Amino acid sequence: MEGVDHLAFERNKAQFDVDEMKIVWAGSREDFELSDRISRLVASDPVFRKDDRAALGRKELFKNTLRKAAHAWKRVIELRLSGEFSALEPEAYKLRAFVDQPAFTDLHWGMFVPAIQGQGTDEQQQKWLPLAYRMQIIGCYAQTELGHGSNVQGLETTATFDPKTDEFVIHSPTLTSSKWWPGGLGKVSTHAVVYARLIIDGQDYGVHGFIVQLRSLDDHLPLPGITIGDIGMKFGNAAYNTMDNGVLTFDHVRIPRNQMLMRVSQVTREGKYVHSNVPRQLVYGTMVYVRQKIVADASVALSRAVCIATRYSAVRRQFGSHNGGLETQVIDYKTQQSRLFPLLASAYAFRFVGEWLLWLYTDVTERLKAKDFSTLPEAHACTAGLKSLTTTATADGIEECRKLCGGHGYLCSSGLPELFAVYVPACTYEGDNIVLLLQVARHLVKTVSQLSTGNKPVGTTAYMARLEQLLQYHSDVKKAEDWLKPNVVLEAFEARAARMCVACAQNLSKFSNPEEGFQELAADLVEAAVAHCQLIVVSNVYALSLLHKHLGDFISTGCIDPKQGSLANEQLRNLYSQVRPNAVALVDAYNYTDHYLGSILGRYDGNVYPKLYEEAWKDPLNDSIVPDGFKEYIQPLLKQQLRNARL
Numbered sequence: 001m002e003g004v005d006h007l008a009f010e011r012n013k014a015q016f017d018v019d020e021m022k023i024v025w026a027g028s029r030e031d032f033e034l035s036d037r038i039s040r041l042v043a044s045d046p047v048f049r050k051d052d053r054a055a056l057g058r059k060e061l062f063k064n065t066l067r068k069a070a071h072a073w074k075r076v077i078e079l080r081l082s083g084e085f086s087a088l089e090p091e092a093y094k095l096r097a098f099v100d101q102p103a104f105t106d107l108h109w110g111m112f113v114p115a116i117q118g119q120g121t122d123e124q125q126q127k128w129l130p131l132a133y134r135m136q137i138i139g140c141y142a143q144t145e146l147g148h149g150s151n152v153q154g155l156e157t158t159a160t161f162d163p164k165t166d167e168f169v170i171h172s173p174t175l176t177s178s179k180w181w182p183g184g185l186g187k188v189s190t191h192a193v194v195y196a197r198l199i200i201d202g203q204d205y206g207v208h209g210f211i212v213q214l215r216s217l218d219d220h221l222p223l224p225g226i227t228i229g230d231i232g233m234k235f236g237n238a239a240y241n242t243m244d245n246g247v248l249t250f251d252h253v254r255i256p257r258n259q260m261l262m263r264v265s266q267v268t269r270e271g272k273y274v275h276s277n278v279p280r281q282l283v284y285g286t287m288v289y290v291r292q293k294i295v296a297d298a299s300v301a302l303s304r305a306v307c308i309a310t311r312y313s314a315v316r317r318q319f320g321s322h323n324g325g326l327e328t329q330v331i332d333y334k335t336q337q338s339r340l341f342p343l344l345a346s347a348y349a350f351r352f353v354g355e356w357l358l359w360l361y362t363d364v365t366e367r368l369k370a371k372d373f374s375t376l377p378e379a380h381a382c383t384a385g386l387k388s389l390t391t392t393a394t395a396d397g398i399e400e401c402r403k404l405c406g407g408h409g410y411l412c413s414s415g416l417p418e419l420f421a422v423y424v425p426a427c428t429y430e431g432d433n434i435v436l437l438l439q440v441a442r443h444l445v446k447t448v449s450q451l452s453t454g455n456k457p458v459g460t461t462a463y464m465a466r467l468e469q470l471l472q473y474h475s476d477v478k479k480a481e482d483w484l485k486p487n488v489v490l491e492a493f494e495a496r497a498a499r500m501c502v503a504c505a506q507n508l509s510k511f512s513n514p515e516e517g518f519q520e521l522a523a524d525l526v527e528a529a530v531a532h533c534q535l536i537v538v539s540n541v542y543a544l545s546l547l548h549k550h551l552g553d554f555i556s557t558g559c560i561d562p563k564q565g566s567l568a569n570e571q572l573r574n575l576y577s578q579v580r581p582n583a584v585a586l587v588d589a590y591n592y593t594d595h596y597l598g599s600i601l602g603r604y605d606g607n608v609y610p611k612l613y614e615e616a617w618k619d620p621l622n623d624s625i626v627p628d629g630f631k632e633y634i635q636p637l638l639k640q641q642l643r644n645a646r647l
């Protein structure tokens with residue numbers, strides 16, 4: 001029935017104020033009001049319709065993306081969301097987010113602009129940013145090559161300085177040096193920040209960023225020496241295929257010298273390489289910025305899936321009916337709760353961790369401005385590690401939510417297949433998750449090895465200063481409720497992470513060649529890095545389900561004994577019972593519109609079955625009662641069977 005709230009009985013059970021929780025989730029009343037206003041604005045605009053996406057072919061899908069991006073830009077200007085710089089402001093960012101369709105604009109605003117802001121000199125920023133802010137040029141981030149992604153130092157594209165003309169010559173010397181993957185490159189971008197090896201007078205100075213114009217601003221044709229196109233269909237139907245990930249090769253393309261991004265290092269008119277007194281890793285700054293953003297976005301993707309699965313689990317009933325009464329809501333099954341509620345908790349946990357990481361990132365940015373580089377390794381390790389942890393958990397969590405919705409979860413109209421297909425590359429892009437965890441492991445091993453030299457660990461590794469105590473630690477939990485004390489949980493996580501790191505460091509010391517040891521022990525190092533990153537999450541929020549999931553680590557490192565493990569499990573069950581009456585209200589607090597959720601199973605009103613039934617008839621296959629191809633392929637078969645039967 002239209003207009004009836006089928007989940008009202010669930011909402012009435014809530015034991016907290018949902019409106020207050022909406023503000024907690026949004027960050028502040030102001031943020032809540034902004035999100036609420038912009039999400040409704042997008043939902044009510046027919047151009048931003050998205051329920052037809054699954055049935056569109058690639059070309060239609062892509063054109064539809066261009067139309068939405070152009071319309072979004074028009075709305076930004078009409079609604080005065082835009083002044084000179086305001087396409088970067090929260091309103092415009094939210095508008096793009098609620099349109100919910102990956103597009104070239106993500107890379108323009110998310111990487112091209114930040115690369116110039118972070119690595120360009122003041123002069124370069126003054127020249128390029130106003131053009132980019134007004135979208136008079138559209139840019140992408142061209143780093144990855146066909147043969148090289150994770151290993152940035154292995155990139156092959158060259159930028160050779162020509163002192164005669166005061167230019168760089170950008171060239172792709174091999175097939176494997178073709179730029180491959182950059183979003184927005186394939187069909188849209190007029191410019192790119194291209195990462196290439198700087199060569200001066202035959203000497204290789206390593207990878208640097210260059211602003212390169214790719215297409216004519218008049219007719220959009222590639223400039224001379226440039227070959228460019230889309231790399232082809234990706235996983236999922238609509239999903240990330242709205243994005244023109246591209247391939248690009250250069251044949252001796254010339255750019256003026258002042259288009260090398262020169263905040264970190266410079267090339268003078270005479271061809272002299274000057275490196276400012278700053279760490280060379282600042283060239284990687286855009287990746288650090290985007291990894292932090294990806295962590296903030298993980299809670300959004302996971303909460304969408306959890307919202308769909310929670311509402312549907314309250315609507316769906318299976319078994320347990322007596323005397324013709326109602327069957328049991330599947331959300332009341334303990335197994336459903338033990339799979340769903342930790343994901344609900346994780347979505348909230350990632351929301352708060354995202355806030356904390358933004359604080360850390362802002363802090364390091366301020367310090368960098370004051371030439372204090374001391375917290376850069378910590379910022380790199382935290383952004384890399386949390387990017388890895390949250391995207392892996394979110395991708396797995398979305399898939400689990402699909403399974404939690406049974407068969408209907410597999411329908412595109414559930415919203416879950418597309419959400420998964422769009423989200424899962426986050427485990428790979430902006431740094432493969434394993435490669436990033438190995439970076440965290442290097443940071444941890446270094447921290448442990450420096451303890452003996454009296455170096456005091458800081459930031460998220462500060463707990464290592466209490467190494468002696470953590471190596472002696474054994475949990476004193478005696479009853480299930482003890483696991484409710486945040487300090488008890490935190491200490492167990494600290495001891496487990498410290499012991500796993502120390503074990504790795506000790507095993508590494510047995511190798512005469514440290515690099516060989518690092519390769520050999522990589523799997524253990526990754527596990528130690530995960531334990532450390534989980535500790536960061538736990539120190540920001542409370543997370544007993546993680547302890548249950550990784551019980552093996554806690555018992556094998558001697559932090560807790562099996563009895564204490566089963567007490568943790570008992571306490572978890574108690575917590576699930578406490579969450580149960582609040583579950584629907586906890587996902588309502590995300591304040592997502594039905595448009596944004598894009599899911600019949602997750603509808604706010606819970607009116608699932610009539611809408612699923614209605615939706616099925618909209619499928620193009622149902623345009624005709626007898627399918628195309630009947631006469632050619634089905635009828636002859638049937639006739640043949642008839643003939644055979646007569647024989």
Ligand SMILES: CCCCCCC/C=C/C(=O)SCCNC(=O)CCNC(=O)[C@H](O)C(C)(C)COP(=O)(O)OP(=O)(O)OC[C@H]1O[C@@H](n2cnc3c(N)ncnc32)[C@H](O)[C@@H]1OP(=O)(O)O
Pocket residue numbers: 106107110111141143144149150151152153183281282284285287288290293294376377380428429430431432435436439442
């Ligand atoms: C919101 C926007 C929308 C998002 C859409 C997303 C679209 C996707 C875009 C992309 O994917 S862009 C391409 C992203 N590519 C990557 O992420 C590549 C991953 N690889 C790397 O980042 C690096 O190559 C590496 C794996 C970190 C290794 O780098 P390198 O070989 O140079 O370093 P090492 O020798 O291992 O380490 C040297 C030293 O530098 C430190 N370090 C490494 N990275 C950073 C960093 N980003 N910041 C600060 N410091 C860094 C590293 O820890 C080592 O330190 P020491 O041990 O020497 O102290």
Ligand SMILES: Cc1cc2nc3c(=O)[nH]c(=O)nc-3n(C[C@H](O)[C@H](O)[C@H](O)COP(=O)(O)OP(=O)(O)OC[C@H]3O[C@@H](n4cnc5c(N)ncnc54)[C@H](O)[C@@H]3O)c2cc1C
Pocket residue numbers: 107141142143144148149150151180181182183240245425428429430431432433434435438522
């Ligand atoms: C949807 C999407 C969008 C993207 N957008 C952009 C973009 O806009 N701009 C851009 O420049 N790039 C972009 N990329 C590229 C992306 O950044 C790279 O794909 C990513 O960094 C991973 O690198 P790779 O592909 O080289 O993986 P590889 O490094 O080849 O990984 C393959 C396997 O090897 C393993 N491996 C690699 N090195 C090690 C190691 N040292 N130790 C142990 N295991 C290892 C990995 O864990 C993985 O299992 C995009 C990619 C995708 C999928």
